[in-house]
Amino acid sequence: MKSYQGVVLTTPVSLGYARQSPHSAGWYVGSVLRELLKGSGLDKSDVDGLTVSSFSLGADSAVALTQQLGLCVRWLEEANVGGVSGVLALRRAARAVQCGEAEVVACIGGDGSAHRSFELMTAQFSNWSIDAAFPYGAAGPNGPFSLITRHYMDTFGARREDFARICLDQRYNANHYSPALLGHKTLSLEDYLGARPIAGPLHLFDCVMPCAGGEGFLVMSEDRARQLAIPGVRILAADECHNAHAEDPVQYRAGWTRYASDLYERAGIGTDDLDFLQTYDDYPVISMMQMEDLGFCAKGEAADFVQNTDMRFDHSGRGKVKLPHNTCGGQLSCGQAGAAAGFLAVTEALRQLTGRARRNQVPEARLGLVSGYGMINYDRGLCSAATILAGGDL
């Protein structure tokens, strides 16, 4: 695969996280675009590429937004792939910039959160979900993921105390990231274990809180970023694979297994070189699955791995291995802003690698891995994507 040389990601924006919001997805996408322009010093007319990810645009699509926002682009993409939206957007946009199809691409994820809109979206998420998943308890994603979690616990002996490690360290990180919706609350092991049951082994703090929010970043050439005097982040490697391991009766791995070693080879680094890891944490078991498939530990050993690993952003935990993980608290503490949740890990990684994170800055962060996962079409998440990003002077 050709390298992503000469392209950078800049100007991470996260805004408007709210449990309920009177604003539409269009408001979120437009507001992110405004902040992207402010942050980069670019004019609207400089943006000639746009990719939008949203579940709640309703009758609108990405092209409708160009008219609403007064944007003329010659490269347009709409990637509605939930949790991999961010990584997919950066891959597509980077190639567009590399090939000269666009000079500046705005990559934006945004979703509103009208009261009970989550129920509506869940009830009609996909045809297979309508016919064969939702009628069985109408539990939304909690249904399939409780079965995946139960199967993982049965197969590999993971316990709730292991899942708690992910949730607790992420909450610590969120306590230092002010936009996180749950960042003002601490979470103890007693709180976690004593939480009310939701579905099978899943209890309250294993589940994300649906919310509204917008996320975005810009993709442009290194030269352009240098001219604008804004810090940029390079893509060392990126890959994706969808509907992998369809033969597994219950999901315990996903597409990362197909390209993880290739990803490190192309980036020329190993897992030990990474300063942080951002996974898609819709449920803690999914983060553990990513740690295994991306080579941080062997399959089935993530429970031990998280017990021995300090996943706090500032290395202040008790674990011997230091691997800051979901350094802004992830969705489990920030809230899950629809398709924007698939951007959260990318924007957070950009903040870390450009030294723009505030109280939750990972010391000397130079290399980070971002992983995405998503789209519960029926009984499992179909999408997987991952990218290795590098900070430093342009």
Added chain:
Amino acid sequence: MTAWDKMRKRLKLNRPSLRQRARPPGLRTAAGTRFSAANLPSKLKLQHCSHCGHVQYPPTELCGACLEDGLVFRDTDTGGRLLARSDLHHSLWEYFKRRLQEGPWSIASVQLDVGPTVLAHLGPGNLQSGDRVQLFSHSDASQSSVLIAVPEATDLESRQARREIVTALGLDAAAIRPGGA
């Protein structure tokens, strides 16, 4: 749909339901409706591909293996193995919310001997991961066919035996709110 219609619909969905009768989710796609119809007279009918023999679930229009347009509903072996069970304590749907007031609602994923993995309501017998099960279909209170997993030894031959299991689960009756409108 006008903005006002949308808003009215949204407001209607916002209210805690005052309906006297709440029923399971009745929405199905065209393929799901055909699944319901095919299963009405039978113990279990799934789509079989008349070209390659692949057994397809959830229902679709093209065979997921050979992509031919040859899926037909045929009587299917009911045997399978329970992969995982989950006792739900929370639901997004009024019918289940009312049922949950009486205790958790159990669902399971089952791998059928003929191939597909299905989600199903879990019948009696405290089934656990790895247990052998039988799977049958029955119409619920929304007149849609749904799948129910029961212990392997259960006699499912008579229509009445199957109905009794469904009635015990409360699936074939609406969930009543006393004093509801």
